[in-house]
Amino acid sequence: MLTANDTRTIPAHAGIGLRAPHIEQVIAELPPVEWFELHSENFFAAGGDALRQLEAVRAHYPISLHGVGLSLGSAESDYRKHLTQLKTLVDRVQPGLVSEHLSWGAAGSIHLNGLLPLPYTEEALAVMIEHVDATQSLLQRQILIENASTYLEYRHSTMPEWEFIRELAQRTGCGVLLDVNNIYVNSVNHQFDPMQFITAIDPATVGEMHLAGFTRKTGLAAPLLIDSHDHPVYPEVWALYRQTVAHIGVKPTLIEWDARIPPFAVLQGEAATAEEVLDAQRAVAG
């Protein structure tokens, strides 16, 4: 059994989101990858082979657990059972990082299992703060909160997304998981300058970055990108990532690919590109 001392820190290098089609290959071949991130809920089981696989990966690599179902932004949802399952998993594998989303997924007892958009209001901020505090308190560690891709804005929002997430980090001590693809997607969907988002974030609060591919919807009256995680990272997003790293600094960066998953070597190629950006920044920063 692992002890707390076995926690392996996530290095400030490029890692890969590890999904079911590649897990056995990784365990068998132990490819040179700096770290892996896995979806927490896929390992919410009392036992079985998925947990064995997770522990086999954990024996050789630093791992980060990324949740998609805690629904921290729900006003009326009992997330304690989910949180208890997360705690069991975190205690079991002692990940280097634990992250969740700035979103909601449940209305009362009905779960929509999506990363759904919040209104950026004081009321929603208070709900997120309460739930992030409770999560960090139960897990007895800092968590990172990721900015999500959104396809609509609410009329009654009173602050921009970047102010909301900055306030959340300041008032809970949580870290920010800056998803550069999601910032790009939202900047197109909601027509803002993505650097306005990035420069509003305190670099010291950023614990990790994400990169992924989107899908462009055509034939609509307004531009719309969907955060589909089924493409290589787009050139526009690589460009924004370079600007982000120049501003925020060298941070652990993850390649995510969740649908139409390509051979593992393709993911390694994407990670190598991210690593070049980090290397270049290291050279500049001396």
Place this chain on the structure above:
Amino acid sequence: MRNAPSLAELQRDFAASVLHGDASIEAAVAGNGLAAAQRMQIYRHIIENTFSEALQTSYPAVRLLVGDDFFDLAALRYLRDYPATSGNLQDYGAHFAAFLAAMPEASSLAYLPDIARLEWARQCSLLAADAEPLSADAVTQRLHTLQQSEAAIALRLHPSLQIIASDYPLFDIWRYCMEPDETPPPALDRGGQPLLIWRDAAQIAMQPVSAATTLLLRALLDGQSIQTALTTAADADFDLTELLPWLVANRLVIDITAHKTAQ
């Protein structure tokens, strides 16, 4: 325009829009070049796909039996009738058998709900707790000791073990769906085929057994002693001396102790 909704109202309206097409949320959504309903349709589509894919993963044989179009229709109706109650997608689909049993368009496939029960049992087995099985030697030793003391004997089975009873040859139907090249078409009139389902390392194993065996195992899972369970399962040709070594060989026996009478 009405006042801004509270967060709780907004989230209830959002769910009502996704599940039932309710338009209440649209007043709160900024169109920004699209209709508010179009923006909600994007979320409805993403959410429906997420849940349909989860059902496809858990119910591959049902899908093969009914075809993709019918399955997609059933998945959409199931989402409205039984929306998810957990943020963990692996929990979604527990009521699919009951839903299919009540779906008029599925009534011509009488065995379909039972195939769904089989597939959900496989899912439950996959996620069940681990347990270390007893070796054959340990079983022999413990039985010897307990029989000398004439104690009632409790036998604990692996947590992944599931028992499915049906009036249809479920095992034959399931295999014909999943391995059509290696399996003859099932004889639907051959009668029921009780099944054991359990996890064997990374695989889910299935074994057709006699009805008497399922009665005995159910009694054991309910906490009865072996002696009482044998009475429950009374069957002229039932032979524990065959079943027990089979259970042990398949790593399904995790403990044998003196039976503690329920309070």
